[in-house]
Amino acid sequence: MNEIQVTSGLLLAAALFMLGLIGVLIRRNIIFMLVCVEIMLNSAGLAFIVAGSKWTQPDGQVMFIFILTMAAAEVSVGLALILQIHHQLKTLDGDAANSMRG
Amino acid sequence: MKLWLIPALPLIGSFILIVAGSRLSKRMVAIVGSGSVGLSALITLFTGYKFISTSATSFHYQAWQWMDVAGFSPAVSFHLDALSLVFIFVITFVGFLIHVYSTEFMADDDGYARFFAYLNLFVCSMLTLVLADNFALLYLGWEGVGLCSYLLIGFWYTEEKNGYAARKAFIVTRVGDTALAIGLFMLFQNFHTLNIQQIAAQAPQQWAVGSETAMVISLLLLGGAVGKSAQLPLQTWLPDAMAGPSPVSALIHAATMVTAGVYLIARTHAIFELAPDALMIVGIIGAATLVLAGFTALTQFDLKRVLAYSTISQIGYMFLALGVSAWSAAIFHFMIHAFFKALLFLAAGAVIMALHHEHDMYKMGGLKKKLPIIYWTFLIGASSLAALPLVTGGFYSKDQILWLSLAGEHGNIWFFLFALLGAFITSIYTFRMLFLTFFGNEKTHVGHIPGNGITIPLLILAGLSTIGGFIELPHSFGHFTVFSNFLNPVLPSVSVQEGFESIEWMIQLIAAGVALSGVYVAYIFYIVKPGLSEELKTSAADLHKFWFNGWGFDSLYDKLFVKPFVFISDINKKDIVDLFYDGLVWISNFFNRIFSYTQSGILRWYIMGIVIGGILLLTLGLIKN
């Protein structure tokens, strides 16, 4: 099996992170934003895995499991919020939820 | 010793009238109002008799300790000596006559009780002023009379202009009072007491003649006197004060209150004698005022305003007398002036009432037949004012001033010439007034014939202003000096310069001649050739206007003090300091608005912010390494 380059692994993680970030920034649909947040989380997880395998330490995988649990919690809270927003505002447009405007 | 009763009785009268005045009948009000002053006049008579018969130098009565702080301990205590006796005599007697007069004069007025309440309060304050044994209590009386003057000038309060005149009187005199107050602070600082007798006794020991402190204090006291006595430069309030009822003008603005300044200077003569320069200024103010006011009186058409300017002018004579240290001459003229000027004002009031509140002399005329008693009493008063020789009180009192202004130790020829010029003008305007009012054709119908309440006081005053003069006769005839002898323990007599004794009769002759020629001039102008005065008026219209407006003092003060003060307070109505705090509020609002833009409520902006912040931090970290 070919050793996968650390650099390419990290590049992939960075690319995924940027995709997620851009998604969060430009999408107005909250569900898409949530999905993009998930992508960013996973890219971070990927970076941990790559780093873990590079240093041959288990910490990277431990962190990934942490991220998974956190993502699960986040999704559940996020979805609940989305449901509420949809219920209150009858829309999934994130920008419409700007009643906290100063 | 019933000394305290003299001021207390009018106070009680006033209190009764204030509290229960609206419930009493007019008759009761008149009895309480006049009675209280009448009783106090009787007690004055009794006290005076005791004073003279025991040949005491002073009576003293302390009612209670007013304050006692750190050595400052004025008491409410009264001091009666010859000087105050003359004053309380005039105040209570003339006051009583004027009260009696008012019972008829004010009979139809709604504010009958209020009028007598104020008048009684005035008498009380005035008595307190002249009886006070310390300057703090004197100041109480001093302000008290100012207050009553304010209340009575504005007595007919529904007229806006009366209120204005009243406020003007109060505020202008208070300017003088401020000087007086500062003078009192200085006196206290120097003597650690405000007791008048103690200060008078200590002053010559503490200061040398010509001392600077004595000079400053004298000038400050003079400031107070000038305000109250309507002398230059604070004379402007008195003519406007004629807005009050005529009895008020007679009592307050002729006989008593306006001479408080004379009293003050006479009372503090010990200090003034230590400041010859200040005395000189007193004389100059007197001389200037008497001429200035005389010219203005010549041009007035309102009967009461003529009398007002004449009062200013006559008090100018008193100041002149004080200025040449002729103390008793000033007090003598004060007394005679109180009689004849009260008489003139009361007679003028009767005329004005008879003519339905007509003040314009040019609309009067021919009253000689209609109001004979008024005419004769007015004539006596006018002769006294014009100082017609031998038969009038005014002649003797004014002659003494003329004589001492030349021959007294501080006299000089300029004072004499001014006084002589003043005497000439006085007799012109006095008889102008008489001729215009009582001679010629009747121009306004006579509505109200005065009754006994008005005529009896007039007759008594006419008698007093004639015989009053005979208690002090000059050297050249009789040399009868009861009055100055009486005052001598309090007010030192003035010595006459060398070489003048022999010409006293000449001075008297000149004075008599001047007075009579003034009458003659008035006779020519207003009886023989009535058109002449109009011609003169049109040929010198500007001068006439200048004199008519009292030498432009009113408009000068208006421009100098009133307008700027009103202007400043008007533009600052919203309080400029508040702008600063409004500015603070504005600044915090501004930043609030700026920062609240960042709180757009749009989630994506926040994330963008996080990203940019993260990138910035990273770059900063990289650059640093």
Place this chain on the structure above:
Amino acid sequence: MILVAFIAVLMIGGVIAWITSQWNSILSRWISLIALIVNFVLAIFIWIQKPTIESSNWIVQFSAQWIPSLGVSFSLALDGLSLLMVLLTFFLGIFAVLISWNEIQERVGFFHFNLLWVLAGITGVFITMDLFLFYFFWEVMLIPMYFLIGIWGHENRRYAAYKFFIFTQASGLLMLLSILGLYFIHGRVTGTFTFDYFQLLNTEMPADVARWLMLGFLAAFIVKLPVVPFHTWLPDAHSQASTAGSLILAGLLLKTGAYGLIRFVLPLFPTAAAELAPWAMLFGVIGILYGASLAFAQTDLKRLVAYTSVSHMGFVIFGVFAFNELAMQGVVMQMITHGISTGALFVLAGTIYERIHTREITSMGGFWNKAPFMGTIGLIFVLASLGLPGLGNFVAEFLTLLGAWQANQVLTIFATIGVVAATAYSLRIMQKVFLGNFSSDKIVPDLSLREKIIMVPLVIAIVWLGLFPQSVMNTVKQMISAQFNTEQIISNDTENENGSK
């Protein structure tokens, strides 16, 4: 114990008044009235019974532990000055309840609760001798006052209430800083950490530290007093508050500032205060003249009277920093007489407002004709305000100026000129409200019996203070002379003994 009772009666009375208002609003008025009268009678009792002054000038003292670990005690004490102030508090408090009898119809219970608690706070400020407790009471009087203005005030009450609150709170915090500073400095020097006033006296500290600490205290007091340019809360608060609120503000709250100057600033920081004196006097004079000129321009009656307060309070700071007994006596008199005379003018403005529902003097005039009793009362207090001899304010101003003359002559001349300006604005009130032609389309009945009951005692008080001020002066004489000269006490004592014989 009697001192605790003063405060407790008011606080408990306030709570009961609040509770009972659920059933009957009249009852809560009566409870407040009775609470104040009880206190007033107690205070009068102390005044009459006042033991002949011995070595100590403290008439009554009370002290209990509160937070001993921090050196905080519940320490109350009453000397001549405090006694007079407390008397004034209860005296005016009674009228504050009476004047609100008809005016306040909403949330009556809560109103009286606030009223009594303000008064409790003020009483506490006047009698407490522990700086921590002092600050506590300082805040206690602030918050109910905020409600009094903000809930029962006039049209612009919110703004006024906020302004009042922010000014006094901000300056109060500066005072708290100074209190803490003093606490720690004292603790470091002596080893005992305490807020006790008597122990904190004569704390040794470097001159510049003393200066800063003094400025902190000064900030609270000159805002409260108020001294120009920190006065702008006052016209708004006074004109917007209900009549009782204005009465308490003008009559009592301002006096806490003056009291603070006399009680704390001068004794705690004598040298620093002496350095500051010329400036303080200058600001006093500026206040006198500036307040007078603004008062002259106002057309809102209550605002006008408010600015006269600014002018009159200028005399207080002017006199306090003249540093002599005469001026200080004048200041104490000024505190009392101003409380009465200005309070009365606010009550008068309130009664007029009840009749014609405006405070604009341009729409008044000629009221004398319809309401001569009101006119006479108005005249008396207008005259008091312009300092007419025979009324209390004259005694105050004359003594202040007489004393100040020894300290600074130029400034005294300007302050005396302020009296002329006082004449101008005071007579303007008289002219615009009572004289002239009756022009209002409203009916103006004369004072009712209740209003007479308020006004007549005030008139009697101001005349009494003007003619017989000595009884009041004797009460504080001991305290004042102790402040200036310890040797003088002995001579005064002998004088008092002679006087009592």
